[in-house]
Amino acid sequence: MGGVTDATDLPGWTHHYSGKVRDLYSSPKYPGRMLVVASDRVSAFDHILEPGIPGKGSLLTQLSLWWFAQLDGIPNHIVAPVADDPEASVGLPESVAGRAMLVKQLDMFPIECVVRGYLVGSGWLEYQQTQSVCGVPLPAGLENGDRLPEPIYTPAFKATLGDHDENITFQRTVELVGEDVATALRERSLEIFRRASVIASARGIILADTKFEFGTDPETGAITLGDEVLTSDSSRFWDAAVWESGNRGDSFDKQIVRNWLAANWDPTSIDGSPPPPLPAEIVAQTAARYRELIERLTRR
Structure with missing residues (x-):
């Protein structure tokens, strides 16, 4: 994988980890808490690309x-910022304002809780071979981008940084976390997906698929929604009118970047050459897609 950009130096905070997009910090002032900072980094084909997408970190965070605020009744890891408690944000580093969240430190489950409402991406490729996705049988005759009869839960085993997540069956999740937790993760994921789909649909947006991550809150023992939720990076959103017209590949995410890179670089090249810099117009178009989604969903 391409190298991860250096994390921001935050006085009073200790940097622990950098993923493709997010950096994690802790501070002795906030025991049992982590600071999650979303960067403007963009990745494709397991490489960090240059340049980043201006404002992406802030858009993902907001x-x-x-979404966390819409999902009332679903325990989540957010400590600050909190919309109805401005004082809760006091003390967060000003240099990362707008793209940082102070969260509870959860005991995370090693499961990517993927829910698919439409047949697309890796699910479509698998369906063509087996007429199923992650062990879930599907009706014959479906086409790429078709809506599924019901949303399906297709979990994955979380890989270490630089590796691909591994699609697994529900039975495998039982082996990993136990039947009670595996069942709770499936039910909670499907519940959130259905609720979010209704909200998105009212705004002319289709939620095609998404992934959630959960952990146990050490303070309460409750299964708690963590990480990001229902963003352009963790979900596939489509314009409903565009989908109805027959265009099944125009999503509100970095697909513009993937398409350009696939046409201009071979990730399997034997010389191991790094991906080329993104053109300014590709960066601008991608940033516009991220902004359009948040504006349409939040109506701001």
Whole structure:
């Protein structure tokens, strides 16, 4: 994988980890808490690309916070910022304002809780071979981008940074976390997907698929929604009118970047050459897609 950009130096905070997009910090002032900072980094084909997408970190953070607020009754890891408690944000580093969340430190489950409402991406490729996705049988005759009869839960085993997540069956999740937890993760994921789909549909947006991550809150023992939620990076959103017209590949995410890179670089090249810099117009178009989604969903 391409190298991860250096994390921001935050006085009073200790940097612990950098993923493709997010950096994690802790501070002795906030025991049992982590600071999650979303960067403007963009990745494709397991490489960090240059340049980043201006404002992406802030947009992802604000969209996650908005969705967490919509999902009342679902325990989540957010400590600050909290919309109805401005004082809760006091003390967060000003240099990362707008793209940082102070969260509870959860004991995370090693499961990517993927829910698919439409047949697309890796699910479509698998369906063509087996007429199923992650062990879930599907009707014959479905086409790429078709809506599924019911949303399906297709979990994955979370890989280490730089590796691909591994699609697994529900029975495998039982082996990993136990039947009670595996069942709870499936039911909670499907519940959130259905609720989010209704909200998105009212705004002319289709939620095609998404992934959730959960952990146990050490303070309460409750299964708790963590990480980001229902963002352009963790979900596939489509314009409903565009989908109805027959265009099944125009999503509100970095697909523009993937398409350009696939046409201009071979990730399997034997010389191991790094991906080329993204053209300014590709960066601008991608940023516009991220902004359009948050504006349409939040109506701001």
